[in-house]
Structure formats: structure tokens, C-alpha cells
Amino acid sequence: MLEHGGRLLRAARRYGIPASDWLDLSTGINPETWPVPDIPARAWHRLPEDDDGLAEIAADYYAAPRVLPVAGSQAAIQALPELRSRSRVGVLAPGYAEHAHAWRRAGHAVETLSADELLAQRARFDVVVLIHPNNPGGDRFEREALLALHEELQARGGWLLIDEAFMDATPERSLCGETGREGLIVLRSAGKFFGLAGARAGFVCAAPDLLAALRDRLGPWTLTGPARHVLRHALADRDWQRRMRAQLLAQGERLAALLSVHGLAPTGGSAFFQWRRDPRAAQWHEALARRAILTRLFDEPASLRFGLPGDEDEWRRLDLALAGIALNESSETQR
């Protein structure tokens, strides 16, 4: 198992602070959850049915020709490498580590490279995996560059796989609309934007043959009935989506500004999180944890990711904590 954010219960035990006292900034999940309605009993009771309209509503929201609902984009990340014979795979790094892990496990020859290296050395790969915007680095790619990259890969039977888990605040940059093209696969996640990480719901946009193969690989009933019910409504709630896009873009900027004030200007980020490479990332992480603020620490490169605080109290709490740590820096690091 790789290490991930969101391990609040473990942090609570480690630091001896009850889970309910923490401010959890360790994930890139929107702190405002789409308002989940009551779940009809039949959604719990019956086997989920894949012809309930969710795929069509998702195709509409993602503006994609065809969409396969999956149990979180994680499920697709794990299954897609098993649909190809042994390939040379270039994966963006640092990035969401499950991609490289899944391709390696399926027996492919995997290299992890920076965005610049990956694009420059594209000729060496059958499959290129990008995260856009990248997590945690926030790297962005131009539409025309991506389509050209796809064309080159596709010409030799390759794939361009783009993980757009954090794309919802900037839909104009999405390539979902282009996924009628063979070999162009885009992953989307309902967890981040809709704040529904517990629902384990994601979507794959790709050409029909590939979606059929993936569906067969994943087997029946991959999404729960309650998740399908919630998603059918959340993906159709255009008013909430419009408001949330603006709100997240503003909060991403606010977080970058707050961190900068405290000497932690972000190296990169997105509407959902900010990321800072810092040789003292581990000390910052530890000092914040002692104040019951959980961030996500990366060892390689040494860096820290901050998710968005929710309400004004949480913004204030982060502000005060960062100020306190800056003031007591020398004593903190000696503890």
C-alpha cells in the first residue's frame, strides 16, 4: 500500500489528539460537500443497475461523448494497465503515485519523469500518463500540445492517459470532449470537486471499445446504489457547480496568499490545494500536527501539500498556527 492523505484516525492516535479536534488539510478534497439528500431505501437494498441514467448525466457534465462510471478514478488507475500488453510507460512525477505503482504491478516498463522530460522524450514511450492539473505540483499543459502528443502516441498504437481529478474548477482546460479519439483516455473524480471522497465515484472518458473492455475488466456493480443516486443529482446540479467553481478558484488563490504571508510561498498548486517544496517540510508538518492541523508530507521531493480550510474559523486557525510556528521556529524544531 502506498501512503496517502486523509489518514486522520492514525494521526489522532499518534499525536494523542481526538479526531474531532483536527483541522484536516491533508487531502485536496473540496471542504464543502455537495448537499447530500436522503437516500431512498431501494438504493441500499437493490443491486445497482448500470442503466439508471448515471452514465448519460455524467457524459453531459463532463461534455464527453461517452463515460463509464467507476468506483473512484482509483479503480480505473488500477485496471487500465491490465488492458495492454507490456508497454513502455512514462508517468509524470512527482504526481499521484498510484499511477506508476499500477503500471509497474501489471508488468510494464515504467519510468517517472518531470513534465518537461516526459514531453521531450515522448518518442520512447507507448503510453504517457499525465495528471492535469498535476497533484501535488500543479503542472498545467496546453490543449494543442496534449492533442499533438496524443496523435503521436496513437499513431503507434499508444495511449495518452490524463488524470483530470482536479480539473472541475477549470473545465475549459479538460480534454474530455476529445475522448472520441482512440487512445485518448481521461479520468475524472467526483470526490474532489463535489467533496464526496467517501462515495468512491469516478468516471472514465474514452472511446467505446476501450470503455467496454474496462467495464468487463472491472466486473459488475462497481458503484454502490447510494453513490449512484447521489451522483445522478450532484452531476446535474448546475447552479451549485457554477458557484463552486468560482468559490474554489478564489479559495485556491487565498490559500496561496496566506502561505506566502508566512514565508511558505507555494511552488505550485491548483484551486484545490497548494504545494510547497521545502527542505524543512517535515518540521512544518510536525509543528502543524502538534497544533492538530494535518497536512500531507511528501519525502521525495521534501514538500508539503495544504488543502483548503472550510469556514472562516478554519482559515483563522491555519493563519494563527503558521504565525505561531514562525515565531517559535527554533524551539519547535528542537523538541
Place this chain on the structure above:
Amino acid sequence: MLEHGGRLLRAARRYGIPASDWLDLSTGINPETWPVPDIPARAWHRLPEDDDGLAEIAADYYAAPRVLPVAGSQAAIQALPELRSRSRVGVLAPGYAEHAHAWRRAGHAVETLSADELLAQRARFDVVVLIHPNNPGGDRFEREALLALHEELQARGGWLLIDEAFMDATPERSLCGETGREGLIVLRSAGKFFGLAGARAGFVCAAPDLLAALRDRLGPWTLTGPARHVLRHALADRDWQRRMRAQLLAQGERLAALLSVHGLAPTGGSAFFQWRRDPRAAQWHEALARRAILTRLFDEPASLRFGLPGDEDEWRRLDLALAGIALNESSETQR
């Protein structure tokens, strides 16, 4: 994709009868759902955490030394074959078809045999897959025979895999308590007994090394937050479980008696369903469907599975429909 019960929306379209008008007896799911409470918002919002106590509560309910929660026993059925190098696998048939499908897909040499054949020819296999009680046939196995079979398989590095999805009404027959033994794997399902098929929750009881390998194979966050919340409470609700065991056993008998009255004496069954081999199974299925009663039709062997009606109205409706079909038998089959 294999064919399954529970395809109510498809039947509604095919027969031009609204989904809400159907009596769905096409699955083996308890018609009485464990009463699901309100789901806390954080269960939807946060990434599920695997140290939330669910595994311990499940180990208690299943009386197993160690349990891994999975996204329905289906998830384990698909993943377990990938944890072994190419093996000779004997699978009980007719039975839940996903077992043989999954072992074949993972490249194993699979044979499907009747219970008697399977036990008699055990020496030819590395892995034996049983469904206990069997679905749809209802076959039952003696505890000592199963433990002897396991010992023989284990002596040559093999596995005995028992799918106990329909075992909850007869826990005294379960082998969960023996799964500390290497190579003995028992699958349980929360969907059938608790009537929570939409939650996609199942449990694997096995030795620690195997559970660790399976967990790694399945990846993070396989169960949803809401499902984990519901299951933590349902698996601990001993009063409901006690009442439901008695109720299901009684209803299984009642269904067998009702079918017998109408000339459809079951070939086999369990507390959750009754099954009848019948050369006219397709005609019975069709005639019931025209009356908006959905059963599960099997082609090979020609047979029909009936799940349990829920309330007295549903029992009466099935009774009347069967009586009507028997009366108009000749005209029905000509339509």
C-alpha cells in the same frame, strides 16, 4: 459481462411495465433491509479509513480470527485468482458463475463439476471453489468433509475457497472460525442477509498473509464511507440478526411449500431462495414476467430461481400468479 438477477429496469422496458409495478424475485436478497440510519455527512465527505473498527466488528460477527472488508464478495472473487500462479481449479457448477469466469480470466485451468464429482476428483485440483449453501442449487456440505478437503489441498499448497454468501441464516455451518488455517478462504456477503446489496460490501476471512496480499491487490478505499458506517452498525445489531435468522428460515420453507402447491416443488434452495430445474423454465419465467413478477431464469440447466416475497401482499400476488398460469397453461405458452 455475465448475466445476473436484479436487472429490473431492463425487464421493465422489455415488458412495457413500469419498474415500480414489479415484484422482483430475481435475486436471493433478503426483502427486509436492515434499517439504515441517517448517514453522517463526514462519511460522504472524507476518504474512507480502514482503521475505523469495521474489520473488528466483522470479525466478531463472523466469528473469524481475521476479516478483510471488500467492495462486495464480487471484488474478492475477481481478485483472488490473481494471487496464484497458474493452477488447476475445480469450481462447483451450476453455481454463481462469476467464480469460474474470474479464474479463467486470470489464466488458470478451470473445470466446472457437480458437488459429487468435485469431491470425488479432488486429487486433480490445486484449488477447489465451493458455494455453500450453493446458489442456485442449495447444495450443502458437512463440516468434517470440508476440513478434510482443505487439509488435502493445503498439503500441496492449494486453497479451499468457500463462498458463504447465503450462510447467515445458518451460521453454525460456517467455516469462518477455521480460517486461521493457511489456504482456507471464506467469502461472506452483507448484501443478502442484511438486504444491503446496493452497499457493495463483503468480507474475506483467511490467514493474515493472504489477507495482506489481497488488500494490496485491491488497493485503497475499496468500500465507501457510507457503506462502512452502515455495516459497522448492522453487523453489531444482534437483536435484528437473531430475529432475521428465524424469519428467513421460516420464509424459505414457506416459499418451498408455495411452489410445491403449484406443481413447482423445488429441486433445491436455501433460506434466501428456492430453485427448480424444469424443462419449461423459460415458459414459466415469461408467463410470470407478463404478470410483472421477475424471476431468475437459467439456461443451463433449464431452471428458475425464486427469491422471497416481502410482505403478505407480495406472497398473495405470487400465489395468484402461479395459480393463474397453471390454469391457463396451454394458452400462455402459445402467445
